[in-house]
Amino acid sequence: MTVVADLLDRIGPVAAPSKGAAEARAWLDRHGLPDRRDEAWRYTPVPAVVEALAETPPSDAGPVPSGAVPAAIAIDRDLVDRRAGRPDGPRLVVVDGRLAAPLSDLDALPAAVRVGPAGGAPGAPPADGFEALGRVVGGGAVAVDVGPGGDRRLHVVHVATGRSGGAHPALSLHVSAGAAFELIETFVGVGAAAVVNAATRVTAEDGATVGLVRVVAEDDESVHVGRTAVALGRGATLRGTSVLVGGRIARHALDVDAAAPGSHVDVAGLAVPRHHDRHDTVVTVDHAGDDVRSGQIFRVIAADRGRGSFSGHVIVRPGTVGTDADQSSRALLLGPDAQADSRPWLEIFADDVRCTHGATVGRLDDDALFYLRSRGIPAAEARRLLVAAFAAEVVDRIGDTGTREWVEARVRARTVGAG
Amino acid sequence: MLSIHDLTATAGETRILDGVDLDVPAGEVHVVMGPNGAGKSTLANVIAGRDGYEVTGTATLDGVDLLGLTPEERAVRGLFLAFQYPVEIPGVGNAAFLRTALNAHRAARGEPEVAAVDFLGLAREHMARLDIDPAFLSRAVNEGFSGGEKKRNEILQMSLLEPRLAVLDETDSGLDLDALRIVAAGIERLRTPERAMVVITHYPRLLDLVRPDRVHVLAAGRIVTSGGPELVATIEAEGFAPLVGSAVG
């Protein structure tokens, strides 16, 4: 794999080699990075991601590239508040993949929640070549372990400074049987172009209820490829909300392994590409267990020449019964050059399946716009109301008020004047 | 107050309004009747500023040229259109919508915004008078409202915004008798010497409750006959055909 070797030559590894890194390297040599033939990557320009990574010179390469943040930039709590909103409840701050203890509320963690470094031990096979790459480079890893109990929430803010070699944050979350927990991950920059390659792995034991909110709010010139892999135990519930509101390239792959019976998967996503952004969300729900219900709703609001894509991959394994899978995708195009793709991707190998999907692409409703304006509401405000209403189906799922309002503000800022 | 002269409206190749003349002085309630497809809603839409028509002629409100203004500018100058088919807007809360509309009017008058709590009080007051369940405030604008509920919501908006000129497009259609009385009361409350109203209707029943000053018949895009309230009885007895003569088919 000359691409991989060349890339690794430029960007790493920077970490001490571990067993996990060695295995990831072997995986990478076998599988390589995703390419055009890879269906799951159809809507993300992989060469542009590779190029962005390769352009970040090794850390010992001398002068900081123009536009990058000087090494001395002070990332303090104020800056994080300004960039990522102030959540209710405790927050961890991870800078370029490394937990920044002084900025984190490590003393105020919710009951029975433990946070520590994840070892370099081999884990599940990588979801894709970029995750493998992240393990090889050794971007840093945080492990969150959640014991019994309910009603707890932790906010993790990932800050990317545009450091050389990209940021490769990895986070693992383990939620014990019967416990309830919500993880909010937000990804922000500090005004410099950054490349972020983030991997989150979640294990929900039997009967656990896990909320995942993931907001990619990278800076305009940044590139983000991320994935969340979730393994659900018997009767476990996942409520996932994915939001892409930043980055010239932003991708989120959410893979749900529903191998145990009776789990419930409820995921929703919103992408708001503008300028020339490419935003791509790929959700895969693998119904490998019986009586698994899944619902996916997805919304794209595309402005300027932005393009938002959604693939809803549903796999139903042979011999399973009681599968219920719904999918709905709607796109709002705020300009003649905006684009949206919606791809239901169904692989159903069982009979006892109820499966629905629907997709629409539209523009702002002229009748609604006229109705609002006829009440004295200025056109721009009327558009804003309609755009916010379109986003609300996803955004309103974010229970944390601080995070929700921050996302609403970003959606507004990204769509102002469009439509 | 409202003065319309030689107004035409064309959509694509279709001439829908074909030289409408209409004067509605302050303090008066005028009724516009006419067969289906005559152009009544188009007239209302053109006055309110809906796009999609090529318009010629003039329409002024207190001497101000309406046709040169955006819909929102017309609204804050005191024009209100109660829609024949109020639009459902999923995701936009009725309370937020009403408050945003009221504040847009207040901003245009140089008045401060109404705070959310004060607004709720005000809205509840109007809703009580119009016999609208306050629960409607927390629903999306018109979404899932019954036909009659939508019409009441139009009257609620009119009542809150207190327009100087209201155009009611078949607001009485589909209403039960109680609702009709409430709508009539809403109209009467705004019947003051400085306001005026244009009521588009097919039903004399409303006109038993709201006595019009003048009645106009619109057919094939023109006002073909105008008269006093007695014209309603003639129309009821004989239909539009004798009045419109050659103007319709």
Ligand SMILES: Nc1ncnc2c1ncn2[C@@H]1O[C@H](COP(=O)(O)OP(=O)(O)OP(=O)(O)O)[C@@H](O)[C@H]1O
């Ligand atoms: N945008 C348009 N393009 C083409 N034709 C149109 C358009 N809008 C209205 N029309 C036509 O113009 C005519 C008048 O329509 P309008 O809705 O104004 O009638 P109306 O008098 O309100 O009828 P009703 O009593 O049924 O409500 C109709 O024949 C209608 O189909």
Ligand SMILES: [Mg+2]
């Ligand atoms: Mg009509």
